[in-house]
Amino acid sequence: xxxxxxxxxxxxxxxxxxxxxxxxxxxxxxxxxxxxxxxxxxxxxxxxxxxxxxxxxxxxxxxxxxxxxxxxxxxxxxxxxxxxxxxxxxxxxxxxxxxxxxxxxxxxxxxxxxxxxxxxxxxxxxxxxxxxxxxxxxxxxxxxxxxxxxxxxxxxxxxxxxxxxxxxxxxxxxxxxx
Amino acid sequence: xxxxxxxxxxxxxxxxxxxxxxxxxxxxxxxxxxxxxxxxxxxxxxxxxxxxxxxxxxx
Numbered sequence: 001x002x003x004x005x006x007x008x009x010x011x012x013x014x015x016x017x018x019x020x021x022x023x024x025x026x027x028x029x030x031x032x033x034x035x036x037x038x039x040x041x042x043x044x045x046x047x048x049x050x051x052x053x054x055x056x057x058x059x060x061x062x063x064x065x066x067x068x069x070x071x072x073x074x075x076x077x078x079x080x081x082x083x084x085x086x087x088x089x090x091x092x093x094x095x096x097x098x099x100x101x102x103x104x105x106x107x108x109x110x111x112x113x114x115x116x117x118x119x120x121x122x123x124x125x126x127x128x129x130x131x132x133x134x135x136x137x138x139x140x141x142x143x144x145x146x147x148x149x150x151x152x153x154x155x156x157x158x159x160x161x162x163x164x165x166x167x168x169x170x171x172x173x174x175x176x177x178x
Numbered sequence: 179x180x181x182x183x184x185x186x187x188x189x190x191x192x193x194x195x196x197x198x199x200x201x202x203x204x205x206x207x208x209x210x211x212x213x214x215x216x217x218x219x220x221x222x223x224x225x226x227x228x229x230x231x232x233x234x235x236x237x
Contacts, residue, residue, distance in 0.1 A: 079188065
């Protein structure tokens with residue numbers, strides 16, 4: 001793995017555990033922004049199909065080396081299917097003046113608010129979600145959890161959370177409101 | 179990529195169907211090839227088994 005791919009970290013383990021608890025045997029699963037492929041790989045034997053995307057060339061290569069079916073695309077742009085479960089651990093650190101312009105910065109940074117990539121995801125994901133499809137989204141107190149819980153068009157529920165020394169990471173289960 | 183992944187893929191720009199042309203296959207997987215969108219007249223690569231579906235301006 002190169003140093004431009006986000007390595008499995010505390011939030012990866014939190015999402016993995018939440019996703020393993022959420023997934024059903026006959027689900028078709030999509031992981032967006034898979035990074036190293038660590039979470040997608042953990043779901044491979046738990047679901048009917050698992051597909052992963054990432055915008056980073058290094059990331060999709062790392063994921064494929066783990067045996068994950070990987071597609072290089074922006075969020076869900078090149079997918080045309082109805083997924084039962086879509087999971088995403090988005091970049092959520094608010095950018096600041098010191099943010100470098102490189103691949104690792106893309107893996108961490110979520111624009112000025114820290115929510116921009118996740119917001120774009122929520123805008124586009126309904127197109128590829130099955131009628132009863134669920135979303136697991138990783139959020140952080142650093143960029144705001146409530147903004148997602150109160151977001152128009154979705155209902156959200158906290159399914160996992162963990163406090164690290166400078167932030168609380170929360171996994172939300174979300175569904176578009178009918 | 180396995181060929182049945184094609185059922186889940188579309189053109190990232192127009193969401194139309196993609197046509198697979200596999201130039202190298204190993205163990206039932208497409209290792210090298212192209213994905214072509216007729217509507218956009220755009221070709222995307224399958225490289226080392228990974229479909230690269232970034233639009234031309236994002237590459």
